[in-house]
Amino acid sequence: MLLGHNFIGFETRSAGDKKLQAFSTVQKENLPGDFAIATADEISAAVQKAKAAFETYSQTSFAERAAFLEAIADEIMELGDALILRAHLETGLPEARITGERGRTVGQLRLFATHLQDGSFVDAIIDTAMPDRKPLPRADLRRMMVPIGPVAVFAASNFPLAFSTAGGDTASALAAGCPVVVKAHSAHLGTNELVASAIIKAAQKTGMPDGVFSSLIGEGSVLGQQLVKHPAIKAVGFTGSFRGGMALMKSAVNDREEPIPVYAEMSSINPVLVLPGKIAADADAVAAQLSASITLGVGQFCTNPGLLFIINDSNTEAFVQKLSNALAQVPAATMLNKTICSAYQSERQQLLGQPGVQAVFQGEEAGADYKATASLAQTTAENFRQNSALQNEVFGPTSLVVLCNDAADLKETLAHLHGQLTGTVMGTPDDLAQFHNSVEVMTQKVGRLIYNGVPTGVEVSHAMMHGGPFPATTFAHFTSVGTEAINRFLRPVCYQDCPQEFLPDALKDSNPLHLMRKVDGVFTRNAVGRVAAVSL
Known part of the structure; x- marks a missing residue:
């Protein structure tokens, strides 16, 4: 039974009079259950608990944190079908998709647990003392990454599990040694409560401090702004709109005595270069492949291909028609929530109403049923360069074809692109050579x-980069997916001439954690004094 409470560490509270309900685009009505909006006192209590927990949690061993993450994964699986059904009702996503997303969520928790056992993320570097160096001696210098402090995480609308309460931001922050305060997404409040309860159970079972995790309910920007402005919060993880991300970024910089980083994934239209040799060789297969990607998940992926750059030649018109026909075969499907569905209809009309934009295919309106159909439009490269509004994201199954005259026209047009999460090249070997520039x-x-x-399709792995230049994200050198996401919530500290007994284990001469470290410029797992180069 759902209680509709906020999780303030190991406590549940619901002192506020204001309530929210979750709306189901599947049932077209509010789901049972009232969820209490967190009061200012409850928000403060959650952050203060996180601050107190940081003193203990940041000092836990890598093995202890790994056990905690494994326990969260186990507890999520213990929720069984109740989690799948609630997430389906709150998001409109098919149960099979939710089941797969649960597997991804559990998998990334376990991946971070493995990453903790390896320990390489601390990036230990040791420059041993050189007391006899002339003209000046060198001190003993030892550097490693340490947890940054309590982190505020904003749950995303389009991934109720993998980018939400126990998603990648939470998993990476907890792995780093940082307590987490989650702002639950108002569209999937029941799903949040189920997962939050699983995290709390895991924390208690593994002996984690009270306050290592909290989950708060709010609407609009009120709760988010209070979290970001709280002086005890040291970093923010966010996935959502450009406007929302920038509002948090401005508050984190302008409205605090101590500015903090906001790692925001905000907007991307993921350009695809569909090169002429590829079209000539395999037009049917390419059209089918692109249609499936554009409409996957009703286009509600941050990696949805919203731009197709094509060289205008004798095969272009037929190819665009093949893609249009493929999109026409995809039936209308339920979107995540009322707001997203309404925004999609509006954004699509704004795109199609832009000067120089021609509609190639537009499915029938299905907004009354909270469903969306695909659309395809086209314009010229010159028009695209002159109108920055054509780079606005349409969050749904719509793509814009940009027709370029030749290689020079294509190169010039790509130079006008805003920062993106992804770029795709579909071409033959000859294409890749010809259009290399x-x-x-x-x-x-x-x-x-x-x-x-x-x-579409983001592997959770060590090498994955899910980030990109602004405005796709606020920091182009960080990823929100994969083990490297942990780096967002760490900072470097250098220990100079620190006695051995007071050094962190990662920096001690004996290397008790058996880490790969850089000692005097050489990578090794050996103790200091027995350095041998390692072939990487």
Whole structure:
């Protein structure tokens, strides 16, 4: 039974009079259950608990944190079908998709647990003392990454599990040694409560401090602003709109005595270069591949391909028609919530109403049923360069074809692109050689470059980069997916001439954690004094 309470560490509270309900686009009505909006006192209590917990949690061993993350994964699985059904009702996503997303969520928790056991994320570097160096001696210098402090995490609308309460931001922050305060997404409040209860159970079972995790309910920007402005919060993880991310960023910099980083993933239209040789060789397969990617999850992925750059030649018109026909075969499907559905209809009309934009295909309106159909439009490269509004994200199954005259026109147009999460190149070997300069331009604009695939589908792994230049994210050198996401919630500290007994284990001469460290410029797992180069 759902209680509708806020989780203030190990306590549950619901002192506020204001309530929220979760609306189901599946049932087209509010779901049972009232959820209490957190009061100012409850918000403060959650953050103060996180601050107190940081003193203990930041000192836990890597093995202890790994056990905590494994326990969270176990507790989420213990929720069983109740979690799948509630998430389906709150998001409209098929139960099979939710089941797969649960697997991804549990998998990334376990991946971070493994990453903790390895310990390499602390990036231990040791420069031993050189007392006899002339003209000046060198001190003993030892550097490693340490937890940054309590982190505020904002749950995303389009991934109720994998980018939400126990998603990648929470998993990476907890792995780093940072307590987490989650702002639950108002569209999936029941799902949040189920997962939050699982995290609390895991924390209690593994002996974590009270306050290592809290979950708060709020609406609009009120709760978010209070969290970001609280002096005890030291970093923010956010996935959502450009406007929302920038509002948090401004508050984190302008409205605090101590500015903090906001790692925001905000907006991307993920350009695809569909090169002429590829179209000539395999037009049907490419059209089918792109149609499936554009409509996957009703287009509600941050990696949805919203721009297609095509060289205008004798095959172009037929290819665009093939893509249009493929999109027409995809039935209307339920969107995540009322707000997203309404925004999609509005954003699509704004795109189609832009000067120089021609509608190629537009499915029937289905907004009354909270459903969306695909759309395809086209414009010229010159028009695209002159109108920055054509780079506004349409969050749903819509894509814009940009027709370029030749390689030079394509290269010039790509130079006008805003920062993106991904860029895709679909081409033959001859294409890749001929349009190499254009690919290089796009590489400067994206965080991940895909060859002869589609951008939808983000592997949770060590090498994944899910980030990109502004405005896709606020920090182009960080990822929100994969083990490298932990780096967002760490900071470097250098210990100079620190006695051995007071050094962290990661920096001690004996290397008790058996970490790979850089000692006097050489990578080794050996103790200091027995350094041997390691072939990497």
